[in-house]
Amino acid sequence: MRFDVIVIGAGAAGMLCAAEAGARGRRVLLIDHAARIGERIRVSGGGRCNFTNREVAPGHYLSRNPHFVRSALARFTPWDFIARVERQGIAYHERDHGQLFCDDSAQAIIDLLRQDCDGAGVRWAQPCKVHAVRGLDGSGVERFEVDTDQGRFRGMSLVVATGGLAVPKMGATPFGYRLAEQFGLPVVPPMAALVPLVLPPDLLAALKPLSGVSVEAMTRVPPSSPAFQESVLLTHRGLSGPAILQASSYWQFGGARGPVRIDLLPGEDGARWLAGQQRSRALLSTLLSERLPRRFAQAWCTLAGGDRPLDTYARRDLEALGERLNTWSLTPSGTLGYAKAEVTLGGVDTDALSSRTLEAREVPGLYFVGEVVDVTGWLGGYNFQWAWSSGWVAGQFA
Numbered sequence: 204m205r206f207d208v209i210v211i212g213a214g215a216a217g218m219l220c221a222a223e224a225g226a227r228g229r230r231v232l233l234i235d236h237a238a239r240i241g242e243r244i245r246v247s248g249g250g251r252c253n254f255t256n257r258e259v260a261p262g263h264y265l266s267r268n269p270h271f272v273r274s275a276l277a278r279f280t281p282w283d284f285i286a287r288v289e290r291q292g293i294a295y296h297e298r299d300h301g302q303l304f305c306d307d308s309a310q311a312i313i314d315l316l317r318q319d320c321d322g323a324g325v326r327w328a329q330p331c332k333v334h335a336v337r338g339l340d341g342s343g344v345e346r347f348e349v350d351t352d353q354g355r356f357r358g359m360s361l362v363v364a365t366g367g368l369a370v371p372k373m374g375a376t377p378f379g380y381r382l383a384e385q386f387g388l389p390v391v392p393p394m395a396a397l398v399p400l401v402l403p404p405d406l407l408a409a410l411k412p413l414s415g416v417s418v419e420a421m422t423r424v425p426p427s428s429p430a431f432q433e434s435v436l437l438t439h440r441g442l443s444g445p446a447i448l449q450a451s452s453y454w455q456f457g458g459a460r461g462p463v464r465i466d467l468l469p470g471e472d473g474a475r476w477l478a479g480q481q482r483s484r485a486l487l488s489t490l491l492s493e494r495l496p497r498r499f500a501q502a503w504c505t506l507a508g509g510d511r512p513l514d515t516y517a518r519r520d521l522e523a524l525g526e527r528l529n530t531w532s533l534t535p536s537g538t539l540g541y542a543k544a545e546v547t548l549g550g551v552d553t554d555a556l557s558s559r560t561l562e563a564r565e566v567p568g569l570y571f572v573g574e575v576v577d578v579t580g581w582l583g584g585y586n587f588q589w590a591w592s593s594g595w596v597a598g599q600f601a
């Protein structure tokens with residue numbers, strides 16, 4: 204069968220793209236191998252889908268080309284998606300840092316996208332396994348042939364929206380990367396991101412008993428990551444919580460994998476605070492537990508060399524300890540990998556794509572949208588916004 208546009212991947216980016224192309228009057232086929240569409244939307248935001256963020260800027264994304272996202276984000280903004288959510292009558296609310304969530308179920312977002320596709324006449328092949336994709340030579344209008352377990356389809360444009368590798372049990376595959384390579388496009392090596400960090404055995408032995416304890420802190424990955432002030436959660440394997448997930452992407456980015464710096468007293472000069480308590484007879488851990496969970500304070504003191512009454516420390520030692528509270532440095536041994544990651548860092552190299560259309564520069568009619576591209580957002584609705592923006596853009600041109 205023949206179509207103008209074949210979209211592979213009925214996730215966030217693929218559905219929005221298909222609906223847009225269909226609304227332009229294009230005959231669109233949307234293919235997905237999963238039994239249920241939009242699984243990642245369904246589980247997102249704890250089932251309430253953090254569908255975008257009020258403040259979205261290129262600085263909220265990691266990519267080898269930090270400017271690549273600029274055009275798409277400017278043409279389909281969070282407000283454009285919010286307008287669709289409101290038009291559909293989906294109730295939503297704002298949480299910290301401008302994050303927008305559905306009041307009820309993430310299913311409402313899947314229904315919105317599905318209705319837009321159906322309203323635009325998009326044809327579905329799902330569940331449907333793709334066996335092979337071929338580029339057709341010559342000057343014909345059909346440029347791609349897709350072999351599937353539902354037959355052979357031909358299309359003028361092919362949009363790849365198959366996402367990244369996070370959570371393989373939800374249907375993630377490297378399909379998009381392989382397809383890019385098949386057509387000669389480079390792929391930035393993918394890595395798990397927004398992912399819990401694993402600590403080396405010696406550190407873990409000291410911190411594991413605190414599994415479940417969380418600390419409000421500020422994380423940063425030297426030399427140049429932004430700072431993230433949110434909670435850090437101690438787990439039986441290492442560290443998690445929003446401040447760690449955010450840091451994990453920068454820890455992986457570029458493969459540096461050095462220390463992660465944790466400020467346990469954000470906004471406070473630790474050296475000055477501790478030195479000011481030098482006359483106190485209280486234990487160091489007792490003072491620290493004014494700001495930190497008691498058990499954590501005790502473990503931290505042990506790691507820092509002991510826990511004595513404050514008046515037994517020299518002033519410079521207290522200053523050094525205070526400074527250490529502001530710059531606690533831990534070097535993870537790894538991550539929990541794709542099974543526990545929210546997104547994938549890396550992907551189809553943006554140098555090979557037009558930022559204006561998302562079309563491959565050297566392969567007319569071939570588009571890549573969403574997470575399969577080397578664009579990774581912060582935690583907080585930024586990844587869905589990239590999926591909407593990139594899907595919308597390709598939907599105008601495919």
Ligand code: FDA
Nearest residue numbers: 212214215216236247248253365366378573574584586587
């Ligand atoms: P997406 O993964 O959504 O869709 C890809 C589609 O392609 C899937 O339907 C898959 O079945 C299909 N596919 C894959 N391989 C295929 C093949 N070989 N053949 C056919 N089909 C194939 N982001 C955010 O902004 N806010 C949030 O609240 C969350 N929460 C969240 C929670 C969890 C647990 C995870 C794992 C992720 C998030 N995210 C998130 C990230 C967000 O879900 C993600 O960035 C987007 O879904 C990416 O959209 P895409 O359309 O690119 O891929």
